[in-house]
């Protein structure tokens with residue numbers, strides 16, 4: 001899983017797979033699309 005921080009509202013959320021080049025992700029909090037610049041891999045078992 002990866003953790004992405006929304007540049008609009010600053011809320012971090014998790015994605016199962018990283019966004020592909022040019023792919024937009026939609027923030028589940030503010031519903032605004034953006035291109036993630038930093039994707040932090042996280043271990044789902046390591047809370």
Ligand SMILES: [Zn+2]
Nearest residue numbers: 006009027030
């Ligand atoms: Zn947001």
